[in-house]
Amino acid sequence: MRDLIGGRHARPVHLALYKIRFYPNALVSISHRISGSLLAICLIFGLMLLNAVALGWINTSDITQSVPGKLLILLTLSSLLFHWLSGLRHLIIDWWPAKDHQVPQAWFSGWAVSLVFFLWAVGTLLLALALFTGGFVGGPS
Amino acid sequence: MLFNIQRYQPEAASAQQVGAQNATYWQEMTLDDALVKPGMMLLDALKLLREQDPTLSFRSSCQEGVCGSDAMQVNGRNRLSCITPLAELSQPIELMPVPGLPILRDLIVDMTLFFDRYAQANPTLNAGKFNPDQEHLQSPADRAKLDGLYECILCACCSTSCPSFWWHPDQFLGPAALLAAERVVIDSRDIQPKQRLEALSDPYQLHRCRGIQQCTTSCPKGLDPSRAIRQLKHQQWTQS
């Protein structure tokens, strides 16, 4: 819709995002969106690979034992972990058990946001270790 | 004291025939530190700067944070210049018009889209047919529910800091209008809260909100539009 407004008024509009300060909560929000979009892409890719396996073009081990395959799995699981963590926080805020939905500000603080990113980073690290040093389908590579 | 101000002069822009988006430019302005007095607000500094350059344009009316006319982006945040102490701003102080609305001149934006969405929310109380013999009484508890909802001064700090409002200023009502909508929905005297809530069930007016919280963090009056929006979303299910 933005194009419409510029055209109608022929006026400049300030939307230089790098000049705007975003609060910690906005970072989780956009990351939740990005991880969700990545998950959708991974879903399509995963489905294509599943078809290839079903048709006998490739083996499961071609995916789980190769570096690109492992990277795809890591991307999927890492996005899923972030989406899960930020989604959990989102749901807690949405369903905070107060009559007037008054959520304690601590849930929006930089600390709460950092915790989400910290847990995600640790989880992703562990996933990468598990994927590239053994475990998962097909045993150690 | 150093200022960096984004300027836009429509006459100059049309004379040079530059495209709308390229017509803004940055100007550095300096305010003599001797003129800066303790307790001074940003608006006071702007008025002094306007003495240096009379073309510098900004809105202001009540000058005490009540009328909501002097919202602008100060160092990346939407604030009211009249209640923003100069002392707490880091230099150079970067001033821009509020984001997402067409700029009319310098720090002045066209608020039409913002007020159109406010009108669309229909925030007027409907207490039924007028009857001079009957008062519309309200219990203190019901009156207390309006606290935090009615104090909005319509400065647009919240709506213009909201990404959802940036992308759909013609369809998403925005935090300010939704706060006003909740103010009448929750009012015990209003006779049509269900219809009001039902009218908001399309994908745009209310449900473009993604809980980004920019509105709540930028409200100069300390209100919480994000809470009002959460309430509206829940009331759509609990009140129908």
Added chain:
Amino acid sequence: MRNLAKIWPNGKWSYAWQQLSAVYLLVFLPWFVWTIWPALMGLDYQPAQPGLLWLTSLIALALLFIHSWIGLRDVVIDYCPARHLPMAIRALSLVFMLMIFNITLLLTRWLLL
């Protein structure tokens, strides 16, 4: 709004579906990983209650599609210029229909073999 007046689900329902599917997947995913952990570790694994695992996984799959449909649709509505929006929404629904058709095919094949 004119173009999307009839889109499924509308704002009110998409909020409810999104919350419902999110809560289900939030609980299901850790439970699922816990249950099939031996298989992930490359061990020989037979589920204790295959019926339960099947049922819950199928519900999760359906809700996953609903969750991603609403989520992606919101992304498209937010960032796609208005004049291309009807086309983009149609393309997105086509991709989803293809994916659902494909998954059904794969599942049927797997069950029959």
